[in-house]
Amino acid sequence: MKVPLSWLKEYVNIDITPKELAEALTMSGSKVEGIEELGSGISNVAAGKIISLEKHPDADKLQVAKVDAGSGVLQIVTGADNIKEGDIIPVAKEGAALPGGKTIGRGVLRGVESVGMMCSIQELGLTRYDYPEAPEHGIFILDPGVEPGTDIKEVLGLDDVVIEFEITPNRPDCLSIIGIARETAVTLRRELKAENIMQADKCRSSLAGRTQGSGVSIEIKNPELCPRYIGRVVRNIRIEPSPEWMRKRLRAAGIRPINNLVDVTNYVMLELGQPMHAFDFDRIEGKKIIVRTAKEGEKITTLDEQERKLNPEMLVIADAVKPVAVAGVMGGANSEVSRDTKNILLEAANFNGGSVRLTAKAMGFRTESSSRFEKGLDIENVSRAMDRAVELLEAMGAGEAEKDDVDCCPVKWEPRVLKFRPDRINALLGTRIDKEYMVKVMRELGLLVDEKGMTVTIPSYRMDIEGEADLAEEVARFYGYNNIESSLFSGETTQGGKTLKQKVEDMCKYAMNAQGLSEAYTYSFVSPKTLDMINIAESDSLRNSVKVMNPLSEEQSMMRTTTIPSMLEVLARNYSRRIEEVRLFELGYVYTPKALPITELPEEKEVITLGMYGSGEDFYTLKGVVDELFRYLGIRNYEMKRASDPVFHPGRSAQIYISGRKAGIIGEIHPDVLENYNIDCRAYIGVVEFRPILENVNLVHKYKHLPKFPAVDRDIAMVVKDEITVGEIESVIKSCAGDILEELTMFDVYKGGQIPQGSKSVAYSMSFRAADRTLTDEEVNQIMHEVIKELKGRINAELRG
């Protein structure tokens, strides 16, 4: 909302700088977005009087003018031909600045000295909408009454300051000069001088409304969507430019002047906040206005020449035959005011905000009018606006209004009455503001306070005030939020803290960081194509997903059912940037529908996703990270089994089971998948579900005595067939070594050389220890003998060396 300061000053005395005013209003709740000085690009331009005009001695198309610019007489050479002696014109003096950064100096044209320049309206940054009487080409000739030497900014109304406000949706009353003036008056503790336009006409025509007036009848079929409609006929219309003062104000407020009719409706909308509309009355069939919902299949061509389909949810203004406007949104072309219009019907109405909003939304466009109506406007303002518009039209001789309007007001409007409990207001704010202060503020805002009954009656323009908390806000805004003393609540002490889940999440992140994995954040929605990219079958349950109805693009249309594509994309991005080594993890969610179509909220499953590539990485470094995570969290009851998953390398991937339940997968990514992501090296990804981790953590640590007796160490190397896994060897060793085997560490796997093809050599170091005695060599030898025998018997291992 742009508010010209000069307009505001008509209603409130303002004697502080625009910056101070902006600060004060911002702190009382009308946030100032910016302060614009009109004409800030113009300097040293004044009104000048042409005192003589002669032909240039040396050029046919030039003239030499002597101009009285107040401060002296300037000689200016000009090519303009629309000027004569005695004209008052804008003159840019030597050193003048014009909009667009142009500066004016002195020069010599064909031997004649020229100082300064006479200006056209374009050169002053204006258009013929602002000054229709100005020539399209040539010098702008000013009113003959203008005193030479007057600053041009003053003459053209460019000496004004415009303050732009950000108005929150609950305050449509502040989308008007009068609304901002009221806020300003209360903020600055000044009087609001607005009696002339604030005499609110109650719905004066009583409940049924006076629906018959001179020449027009009005009927409201849907009073819940249109509680009030006023029509007034204005005859003998003379369409011409509106007066200069009105054009100046509209321009300053950011609205282009058009003609007197349009300008008056815009002016009233700005001044009072009530959108209005003018119909060509002679094109209203049956001289009848019917406010009704549209019929199935009805269409209307709106003023912007778009044909729009209507539906029975939409409210229209119709004549006896057809819709002539979409209520509160835009008028129809079929009743548009034109140059030939003789009589008009002015409309001022109140429409249901929600209905206007949904209609505009369904049509896919918003207008200045609809964006105001949708916030819910003041029902009493309707008659005020009509009176003001008629007053203005008549004052400028634009037509003659019929004596009475037709005010159709089928809904009896009752003002809201609230309890006034100063103690409760103070209790909510934490203040000790006295009652008198509260009463004063509320009265200045136009609220009617009954100090006997302790009630507050809310005026129709403040429908946002619904309850006590709203009253508290009104008081607090002007008392000053920053005058409220800071305190800390004195209630019950609360323990606070993180839940176990939150603690374990933190531990997971810590374990990842400690192992060199940095944390990634990726979007929760992905392209459905990502499932193709990672080889997921058409029938796979990962294809059952939560879809966004209105995504920004296909790329972001599916809530992910797996995090693997997200991580692959990140790896691919790093790879494409020639980064050689990457270790990342993300703690994020996948979204699994419980039923399709969605009837209840999907399951949001938390997963840890690991991703890495680089020269040092292989399956085992990834596995090591997971092993270490589990060790850190005290999870022992897990195992890894060969996986069979199309995303992964069939020989280098493993399914993770915790407590016998599938809990994740790790492995090298299948080369076909890597190719889809343009990753040209081996890459490794792991996904571990968080819930099984949480259910199996063991964070209770009990001290075990440090060993008192020495350990006995033995090494063992054997040759086994390739198919025998290290896991099998270890389970044989562990099963026969028993409790005193303290550590079993594989230190070498070797193939080739003297080892026969199809076999491998595996070497372990073993450490034996008993808690209660020193083990003897014989004891350990006995066990080793057993181990070797079992290895040979069960997996056909040949002992080496």
Place this chain on the structure above:
Amino acid sequence: MKQQLENIKTNAEKEISEAASTQQLEGLRVKYLGKKGELTAVLRGMGSLSAEERPVIGQLANTVREAIEERLEKAGEELSKKETHEKLKTEYIDITMPGKAHRIGHRHPLTQVIDEIKDIFLGMGYEVAEGPEVEYSYYNFDALNIPETHPARDLQDTFYINDKVILRTQTSPVQIRVMENKKPPIKVICPGRVYRSDAVDATHSPVFHQIEGLVVDKGVTMGDLKGSLEIFCKAVFGKDTKIRLRPHHFPFTEPSAEVDVSCFVCSGKGCRVCKGEGWIEIVGAGMVHPGVLSNCGIDPEVYSGFAFGMGVERMAMARFDIDDMRLLWENDIRFLKQF
């Protein structure tokens, strides 16, 4: 024999003082004090002495032994010190060569900001509450005083799953879920992911994070809100930080405020970061709307509360001087390793 002992002592002392290594010293020790050493040989010859001479010579021999031992020890210490010194001299390395690090990973800047904020409020007795990202529109809008026709629904371009289910546009629905399930006193913060239909650019992302706080109890005031936010802002932005509350509008709080902190770059003088205003808008806050309390079965005549919320990305970008929000989602490892 006495003379012999004197000679041994003199010779030994001379040789010890001339020894150049601990190895030579060991040789001298054997030569004089060993089983076949000179002193031992003399003592062995004591049998031929008279009973009167024997104790005298014996004592002398002991004195000589002690003297030699002492000399050996002293010389040994010096020599070994010298030898260590020589050895270390040969072991100098280039200490400017890079260390062998086990590189730790880095927390994402958003996590760092969220953790920091969590810590502050945990210290003030808050709990951390969570809720679903795919949410019923009831919790996201209706329960928060934003009915279907409310213009505020236009301010937030919502991703819809269907008529009733959406991607939450704010973390406020978590507040509703907490109030439905817990009796006051309630003190929670709710960090989380939220979604709005904003195209990606340097300052927008369709997925971003918020942290909201909610306190509900008997007698909670707007002064308490101010006091709590002051503590929070000082903890995050420094102890000299000032805050300022401006009246604003949110459907679910009344009175509502926008909270500015004095610019942490220029301390309020005006700079590029605060766009010359000296203040940076960081938090939206207010007293919980009585209608919202009622919606959750909490009697607004008995209880009151405050709520506040902030955007994590905004804070992270300000904190780490990040000029493009997209960097936070690209996960370029060179970016992540900077934090």
